[in-house]
Amino acid sequence: MKTEYIHQKLKQIDKKQFQHDLITWFENEQRDLPWRKSQDPYKIWISEIMLQQTKVDTVIPYYERFINKFPTPADLSSATEQEVLKAWEGLGYYSRARNLQHAVREVVSEYGGIVPNTPERLGSLKGVGPYTTGAILSIAYDIPAPAVDGNVMRVLSRIFLIEENIAKPSVRSLFEHFVEKLISKQNPSSFNQGLMELGALICTPNSPACLLCPVQQHCQAFAEGKELELPIKEKAKKKKIIPYTVLVIRDDHEGFLIEKRPDKGLLANLWQFPMAPLSDIDKKSIPHWFYGEYGIKIKIEKQIDTMKHVFSHIIWELDVIEASIIEEDANKMERPDTTVVSIQDMANFPMPVPHQKIVKQLQ
DNA sequence: AAGCCGGGGGG
């Protein structure tokens, strides 16, 4: 049934002509991007992980710094996790960085530092899913494998007028079967990158430049004036708002109290100023709450700022206040994951963006 | 299949 559907759709375009039009356009019009200067599988890999859910312009400076700091798998393998997180600071989805280092260590120990070139070995590495597997195979190794991301699904849903909900995992698999049939065996790298580049430059979500499109004559959505109706996608759910009071606590020697977040979940292993959950406690009872949690008596000095930070699924509403230490109870065990550092030394600790902003204000 | 996981930019 599915194969019949794909076959039916594919019959409606001239495959060879489509490949030629797409590849020729890509090779003439592609952007000059740092990861396109080499075919080094390690560098392609780094770029593909960074590009997950992240725009090209954001990635470029991170990629340059990262490759500079960790030029080879061996370099990344021997770094500390905090170094890697610091290099990733601000990029988001920090599990990407942890998984990447874990996988690179496996490549060094199991494959002599050579990135594997089979879908099975590549796809079993941590953080390397179906998309990244196909991207590395095709771009670094010239192997015809589908690399289907949101861009590719948007482009192909328009070209073939596919009215399936692209948010469903089963539909991504449908698109992979499509690309397996459609991909150029001679030049899978330019074919895959061409689809993605087209999605980034021409076949954009809200205002596609169909009049400039190199594959316009193949596009069924354009022919029927439906390009703005595709792809079909379910609406995102509402984000839950979570209020916190952020405590910027000074000691008597220009030091500030920061803590390491848990090693799982949101912003794992990053550092932050302590945060009191306002949904659990009353604002007036913050010093009492803090004494219970940290064993340190504090006094609220003044409000510094309020800020809102939007994540993929929640929203932090932050009330930032300054506090001072009244008295420290030496009998109470200090939390192992807290430390007192100067503003200057804080630069060595990876912190979430809203906390980076607080640091910047304190300077 | 659904939830979790960041951050920035555009309209």
Next chain:
DNA sequence: CCCCCAGGCTT
């Protein structure tokens, strides 16, 4: 304010 993302892991 809304929307858009060059995905993968966990449950």
